[in-house]
Amino acid sequence: MVSQVNSRFAQELRVYNAAVSANTQLESVPIGRVLEMFKVVNTTANAVTINIGTSATGDQLVSGLVIGANAVETVNVGAMYSLSVAKDIYISSAAWNAAVLKVEYNCAKLTMT
Secondary structure (H helix, E strand, C coil), rough: CEEEEECCCEEEEEEEEEEEECCCCEEEEEEEEEEEEEEEEEECCEEEEEEEEECCCCCEEEEEEEEEECCCCEEEEECCCCCCCCEEEEEEECCCCCCEEEEEEEEECCCCC
């Protein structure tokens, strides 16, 4: 889904469709996009603390976010990576506690008008 926010940014919602229950690579932030925010939904009654980063167990974007049982958390990020290379994004936890998450994130593409 892409909607025009203003004359300089076009917003995109990206959904990682697989259930996340272990350290994994999400999707890549597309070339030239600003990563704006994450929404994480815990679909279980098991709390978990997660990190989101640009390396397999990194926390460059989100560090130590507690996702409570059956909770929804959002985090603003505001990071831009490259105009020529997509950037891989990873989610990790030291102890998944049988939690299962759904992850969405928003990107915005700068449009030169």
